[in-house]
Amino acid sequence: MTALFTAQLAIYAVLSLPVLYLLYRHGSPGFLGWGYLFAFCTLRIVGGAMSTGNSSRSGADIISSVGISPLLLTVDGILHEAKTYRNPELNKRLEWTFIAFIHVLVATGVALVGTGASALAGNDANPNDLTLIKVGMALLEACWATLVLATLIALLPSQHRQDAPAHTEGTRLLCAVLVSLVFIGIRVLYGLVAESTQKADLNPVTGSLAIRVVLSFLPELIAVLIFVFEGFRTRDVQRYQKMDRTQPASSRWTQLGLIRWCRQFHGVNPNLNLLLGSVGIGKTQYEDAVLVTRTTYLIPSVK
Numbered sequence: 060m061t062a063l064f065t066a067q068l069a070i071y072a073v074l075s076l077p078v079l080y081l082l083y084r085h086g087s088p089g090f091l092g093w094g095y096l097f098a099f100c101t102l103r104i105v106g107g108a109m110s111t112g113n114s115s116r117s118g119a120d121i122i123s124s125v126g127i128s129p130l131l132l133t134v135d136g137i138l139h140e141a142k143t144y145r146n147p148e149l150n151k152r153l154e155w156t157f158i159a160f161i162h163v164l165v166a167t168g169v170a171l172v173g174t175g176a177s178a179l180a181g182n183d184a185n186p187n188d189l190t191l192i193k194v195g196m197a198l199l200e201a202c203w204a205t206l207v208l209a210t211l212i213a214l215l216p217s218q219h220r221q222d223a224p225a226h227t228e229g230t231r232l233l234c235a236v237l238v239s240l241v242f243i244g245i246r247v248l249y250g251l252v253a254e255s256t257q258k259a260d261l262n263p264v265t266g267s268l269a270i271r272v273v274l275s276f277l278p279e280l281i282a283v284l285i286f287v288f289e290g291f292r293t294r295d296v297q298r299y300q301k302m303d304r305t306q307p308a309s310s311r312w313t314q315l316g317l318i319r320w321c322r323q324f325h326g327v328n329p330n331l332n333l334l335l336g337s338v339g340i341g342k343t344q345y346e347d348a349v350l351v352t353r354t355t356y357l358i359p360s361v362k
Contacts, residue, residue: 061111063268063276068107074283075100081290086297088143091158092136096286099129103279110264121176123263123275124192124254125169127199127246130282134206134243135161137286138213138236144229144296145219157209164202171195172254179257189257196251203240203247210237228293235289242278242285249274 078100082093106122139158142149175191212218213233219226249270253261260267263275 064107064110071100071103084294089140095129095132102126124172128165128169141229141232144225168195168198192254196254224299225296228296231289235285239282239285242282246278
């Protein structure tokens with residue numbers, strides 16, 4: 060029984076290091092998403108240590124039950140980051156209202172599940188405690204469904220600008236969110252059924268090993284690996300912030316158009332200076348654009 064928790068502890072201890080790196084590389088737009096992903100890894104490390112040691116079984120049960128909450132908040136944070144990159148004119152008031160709503164929903168669900176699970180593990184358990192758990196898990200399920208809907212809305216043509224500086228990176232992160240939600244949905248549904256029925260073979264700590272691996276361990280791990288993989292693919296996204304934002308928007312879009320042009324041909328044309336001069340882009344802006352392109356896509360310099 061302890062082999063799975065030992066593997067969980069080791070895997071998430073290793074994954075926490077690249078997640079910390081991505082938290083640094085993605086900067087302030089990705090602080091929520093990558094910060095919560097690190098919190099999730101930390102919680103899984105603690106849960107694995109408690110389950111393999113002599114700690115209280117009820118404590119391990121509670122951590123396992125509410126441990127999915129940081130992963131839901133990770134989705135919320137990375138979805139926010141993706142929308143920020145895809146649409147620089149995003150309605151910030153509406154966006155932060157949605158983020159606050161998700162946080163309240165998750166916090167309420169976690170509080171209800173934690174309270175109910177703690178009471179059930181005590182000597183004075185009653186049917187109301189199980190009701191608390193069911194309601195709490197239902198709220199987490201509702202949170203997942205809300206995030207799915209928000210992600211699908213973010214894919215609509217009206218919700219992004221094709222000429223946004225980091226549109227490609229934002230789209231990659233958005234696709235990562237969409238795919239990961241499939242696996243997170245499996246995990247949340249398993250938690251809802253396990254906590255609602257209280258069947259021994261569905262217990263997230265002491266239940267059937269095959270069920271715990273297929274419905275809990277693997278879905279969580281796959282979702283985390285998807286985020287880490289796409290996080291590394293988009294780790295240079297902050298370089299786009301170096302573009303001169305004091306210029307008119309049309310000028311910035313021209314610069315980014317040249318970057319896209321450089322990407323397409325995988326090189327920098329020596330005669331590009333003539334084109335740059337004709338559209339009014341100075342040497343500094345040109346060098347910034349070329350730096351972004353070469354650094355991100357490993358384009359060799361032109362002698």
